[in-house]
Amino acid sequence: MMQVLYFAWVRERIGVPREDVETSAQTVADLVAELRGREERYDLAFSDMSAIRVALDQELSDMSASLAGVREVAFFPPMTGG
Amino acid sequence: MMQVLYFAWVRERIGVPREDVETSAQTVADLVAELRGREERYDLAFSDMSAIRVALDQELSDMSASLAGVREVAFFPPMTGG
Amino acid sequence: MSVSVQADDFDVGAEIIALSAGRTDIGAVVTFTGLVRDMAGGKPISDMELEHYPGMTEKALEKIEAEANARWDLQASRIIHRYGKLTPGAQIVLVATASPHRGDAFEAAEFIMDFLKSRAPFWKKEGTADGGKWVDARDADEDALNRWS
């Protein structure tokens, strides 16, 4: 079991800020593919992956990263702090 | 008649912060030569001209500049503001 | 070294005083304050909503600050970043650096700001006449970041 978080317009498109996901996905890309297959709102949120960033256990990572041991996955657009 | 000002160690070596000077010097360099000929304290103050900066009527200038129309000449070491 | 992620406003003057209080070895203090502008892309905005990732934000800011302290000769540093709904003119972010040398204080503050712009998990939504608009990341900010690598 994994907690998945969404921020900014990714959150708005998916409709929830966080959810528990039961998955056997090996990598972030696998997880994204799995979510996109679920419902249209996920497919829409992840339609342009060049606009999506991912953090694993609160550290920036990338789509090819392994999910082994990861408890928290967050998807969000490029950051606009400062 | 011209007012001549001295700052920092130039002032300390010459011993006065300002003085009126009666001169017919055409350029700054002429004025320096004239002052050096006067007394040893001037000669000492102007012994290393690479360490001397000049302002004419409160604008930075250089040794070859003309003194025509100038009312105030200031000599000082390189500035150390900020 | 200290970071704060908060909804509340901050007092730049008080932060500077806190940074240098009781010390006589600091030569230079640089501060950067970011403010909400009333216009974006030529259109007026009513407010700016800052969303962030609690937990990760603090970690990211601490990492950025530690990196700045490793690269430059800093004697003290401070980062404050606000979240929530802010109105034009409001303060968003403060970066303050203290060093014996002005170059270090300036560069470290610029470096921290460049990192905050594209590596701290904040997202801005501008309140406009036709609803809200998420601010796009700017290529210029990514370029600004690359000059430090």
Next chain:
Amino acid sequence: MSVSVQADDFDVGAEIIALSAGRTDIGAVVTFTGLVRDMAGGKPISDMELEHYPGMTEKALEKIEAEANARWDLQASRIIHRYGKLTPGAQIVLVATASPHRGDAFEAAEFIMDFLKSRAPFWKKEGTADGGKWVDARDADEDALNRWS
């Protein structure tokens, strides 16, 4: 745009507030505060005496500030430079810049500081155990200035 040459201390927080008061179009405020350090060349100093050229100093500061405003997109700027005898920890100089863009605010503040270091008619004398010592101009300051030309 405003410059002050004064013996009195200044309040950085109040100056920042004055710079941006009543405005909602400013995106970035950068401040640089220069302080008297307790050491110089590895030796303790008791005080720092700042001599200046009244009249020329104000003109030089106004010229530096006008030049910065011509080169960068500034919405407001402020320079305060003190003179007289200052003790370690005391504030010497404040440069503050406000701009829609952070890059402009940072660069303009650095530019003004680089000019103040070698083009504003101030001279520093450090109070040391063996009397006073006039601070030598540093080649590094001249180099810093040259990068803007």
